[in-house]
Amino acid sequence: MRPNRPIYLDHHATTPLDPRVLAAMRPWWEENFANPHSVEHALGRAAEEAVEEARGHVAELIGADAREIVFTSGATEANNIAIKGAARFAGTDGPRRIITLATEHKCVLESVRDLAPEGFEPVILPVRPDGLLDLDVLRAALETPTLLVSVMAVNNETGVVQDLAAIGAVVKEAGALFHTDAAQAAGRIPLDVEEIRADLLSLSGHKMYGPKGVGALYVRRRPRVRLAPLFSGGGQERGLRSGTLPAPLLVGLGEAARIAAAEGMLDSGRITGQRQRLLDGLMAAIPGLRINGTMESRVAGNLNLTFPGVEAQALLAALPDVCLSTGSACSSAEITPSYVLGAMGIPDSEARATLRIGLGRFTSPAEMDRAAALIGAAWQRLSSTLIRSSTPDAAE
Numbered sequence: 267m268r269p270n271r272p273i274y275l276d277h278h279a280t281t282p283l284d285p286r287v288l289a290a291m292r293p294w295w296e297e298n299f300a301n302p303h304s305v306e307h308a309l310g311r312a313a314e315e316a317v318e319e320a321r322g323h324v325a326e327l328i329g330a331d332a333r334e335i336v337f338t339s340g341a342t343e344a345n346n347i348a349i350k351g352a353a354r355f356a357g358t359d360g361p362r363r364i365i366t367l368a369t370e371h372k373c374v375l376e377s378v379r380d381l382a383p384e385g386f387e388p389v390i391l392p393v394r395p396d397g398l399l400d401l402d403v404l405r406a407a408l409e410t411p412t413l414l415v416s417v418m419a420v421n422n423e424t425g426v427v428q429d430l431a432a433i434g435a436v437v438k439e440a441g442a443l444f445h446t447d448a449a450q451a452a453g454r455i456p457l458d459v460e461e462i463r464a465d466l467l468s469l470s471g472h473k474m475y476g477p478k479g480v481g482a483l484y485v486r487r488r489p490r491v492r493l494a495p496l497f498s499g500g501g502q503e504r505g506l507r508s509g510t511l512p513a514p515l516l517v518g519l520g521e522a523a524r525i526a527a528a529e530g531m532l533d534s535g536r537i538t539g540q541r542q543r544l545l546d547g548l549m550a551a552i553p554g555l556r557i558n559g560t561m562e563s564r565v566a567g568n569l570n571l572t573f574p575g576v577e578a579q580a581l582l583a584a585l586p587d588v589c590l591s592t593g594s595a596c597s598s599a600e601i602t603p604s605y606v607l608g609a610m611g612i613p614d615s616e617a618r619a620t621l622r623i624g625l626g627r628f629t630s631p632a633e634m635d636r637a638a639a640l641i642g643a644a645w646q647r648l649s650s651t652l653i654r655s656s657t658p659d660a661a662e
């Protein structure tokens with residue numbers, strides 16, 4: 267990488283492609299372009315084989331069977347199929363409640379809300395100030411018969427890791443379906459669909475060093491979870507997701523999953539060390555710096571930090587050499603402060619002074635030292651201007 271390239275600290279928005287993933291995909295762009303459903307000829311069968319190998323790698327990453335993996339265009343689509351598909355298949359004769367968290371990704375919250383006009387009942391649970399779901403709140407919500415509970419594994423702004431095994435046990439005891447949006451979790455924390463008792467699990471290629479525009483939905487076979495498809499078409503993916511499978515993207519997703527299964531924990535240990543290095547540097551430079559969300563149950567690369575006395579937007583503008591964000595990529599163009607932080611009881615004024623930091627597989631210790639120095643200096647510059655301009659004598 268070029269020395270003056272910006273430091274990339276936005277791994278929750280997307281991750282770079284691992285060079286090994288690109289290498290694995292290459293022949294499926296350049297040499298074999300066949301449709302993996304064209305099983306009447308040799309090229310088609312070779313593409314189909316590659317797709318099925320990829321399916322196996324994705325299944326293995328989450329402790330599933332390959333037959334339980336449905337390929338999609340990403341986690342947004344997987345979440346839509348899981349939530350709307352489960353609700354529409356079940357219909358409104360049985361339980362109509364669909365429970366989720368206030369801190370979920372927009373695509374989960376909107377999928378749940380979209381079902382209200384169809385007769386379902388959205389229930390949006392609060393979280394504790396540390397970002398975790400209170401199990402007693404969940405138990406109380408489940409006293410009324412419920413169709414589906416959707417709880418994300420890792421939050422995309424705060425990196426908070428929910429206790430999925432405990433949540434899954436409570437949900438299954440209540441007889442509801444359990445879905446988890448694991449877009450930020452897959453490849454970053456160990457995930458086992460049996461241990462967490464998930465019926466449905468969504469993941470995304472571009473959050474785990476794979477290609478953009480591809481993802482997967484795990485759909486439990488035993489006991490079988492039934493979904494109504496969103497797309498009409500050729501009936502691919504066992505009728506759940508019609509459309510020609512993008513073999514090159516799926517080979518990339520499979521390779522990303524294979525690497526994550528083999529190296530995810532190594533990544534995690536290294537990234538935790540680098541995050542500490544960055545945090546130490548920032549703490550030393552910025553008195554009153556505050557961390558949002560629990561540090562005890564948090565994904566390795568994440569920091570969500572409130573910088574006292576400055577606007578996060580101003581801080582970003584002062585940091586052209588660091589790629590950072592104020593919140594989720596989908597809503598960071600909005601002027602309204604993060605609803606995720608709001609749900610944790612953080613006032614708007616503080617949310618506006620907050621940055622999300624995401625480290626990744628290729629983040630280096632030298633980058634951490636440079637980022638800490640740049641961010642620290644930018645904060646000091648901005649906060650001293652603020653103090654000067656708020657002192658009447660120094661105003662002119």
Ligand SMILES: *Cc1c(COP(=O)(O)O)cnc(C)c1O
Binds near residue numbers: 278339418473479480
């Ligand atoms: C990125 C993300 C999504 C959306 O994934 P796409 O593959 O980009 O559609 C959904 N949920 C969470 C938690 C995410 O971080």
